[in-house]
Amino acid sequence: MTIRLRLFAVAKDLAGFHEKHIELPDASTAGDVLAHLANIDSRFSRWGSCMRLAVNQEYVGPDHKLCHDDEVAVIPPVSGG
Amino acid sequence: MIQLTSLPIDIEAVIDCVKAPETGAVDVFIGTTRDQTAGRKVTALEYETYEPMALKVMERVAGEAGGRWSLGRIAIVHRIGRLNVGEASVIIAVSSAHRAEAFEACRFLIDKLKQEVPIWKREFFADGSVEWSGQTPESAPARGGL
Numbered sequence: 622m623t624i625r626l627r628l629f630a631v632a633k634d635l636a637g638f639h640e641k642h643i644e645l646p647d648a649s650t651a652g653d654v655l656a657h658l659a660n661i662d663s664r665f666s667r668w669g670s671c672m673r674l675a676v677n678q679e680y681v682g683p684d685h686k687l688c689h690d691d692e693v694a695v696i697p698p699v700s701g702g
Numbered sequence: 703m704i705q706l707t708s709l710p711i712d713i714e715a716v717i718d719c720v721k722a723p724e725t726g727a728v729d730v731f732i733g734t735t736r737d738q739t740a741g742r743k744v745t746a747l748e749y750e751t752y753e754p755m756a757l758k759v760m761e762r763v764a765g766e767a768g769g770r771w772s773l774g775r776i777a778i779v780h781r782i783g784r785l786n787v788g789e790a791s792v793i794i795a796v797s798s799a800h801r802a803e804a805f806e807a808c809r810f811l812i813d814k815l816k817q818e819v820p821i822w823k824r825e826f827f828a829d830g831s832v833e834w835s836g837q838t839p840e841s842a843p844a845r846g847g848l
Contacts, residue, residue, distance in 0.1 A: 627752065629750060629752055629820065629822060630750055630822035630824070630834050631822075631834045634834075667839045668839050670839060671837055671838075671839055675752075675755055675820070678752075678754050678755035678758050679755075679758075680818075694752055694755065694820075696752070696820050697822065697834070697836070698836040698837035698838075699816070699817070699818070699819060699820055699821060699822060699836065700816075700821070700822050700823040700834070700835040700836035701749065701751075701756075701780060701791075701792065701815055701816060701819050701820075701821030701822070701823065702733050702791065702792050702812060702815055702816040702821075702823075
């Protein structure tokens with residue numbers, strides 16, 4: 622399946638891109654996206670525990686099953702206000 | 703009024719939009735940009751957002767506040783982009799018939815915004831360094847993930 626991956630703040634800096642379509646095996650989960658990113662840059666392994674994931678603009682847990690065309694965002698610790 | 707804006711926030715306009723004849727209280731929280739973090743001088747700040755999701759989450763937390771307290775109107779406006787020190791980065795205004803609900807709901811909304819809304823602050827320090835604010839793997843409590 623293809624997903625639209627969006628990265629923000631420190632996640633964008635670590636990966637070196639803001640947005641990209643990526644191919645994942647069918648039945649992949651949101652957590653698999655972090656594993657995919659850890660292969661691009663090992664620093665994601667260290668950050669993984671405090672990055673949250675959102676699918677189609679809603680927070681999800683790492684076990685959330687992805688669908689083709691989902692928009693998956695990696696949400697580093699937020700710091701608005 | 704739920705809004706993200708790259709322009710300076712018109713504080714009076716935000717307060718006016720929550721005033722209503724049936725309400726007797728307006729509580730306002732204004733967050734402003736500080737000139738130092740942990741003793742290091744900050745010269746400017748920049749806020750980034752995941753806009754469609756941030757607006758959704760702001761709507762959701764406003765709905766939660768409306769479910770918990772009897773409120774008149776709610777406004778949440780957050781600034782995005784580059785700011786100078788001392789500018790307003792966020793305004794929350796809540797009206798209600800009596801003050802207790804407005805105070806409590808305003809506190810709830812700023813706390814929720816700081817925990818849930820996908821907005822990130824980057825600080826530009828006087829020594830030339832630039833850093834994302836907030837938790838790091840070293841400071842954050844474990845949350846699962848990898």
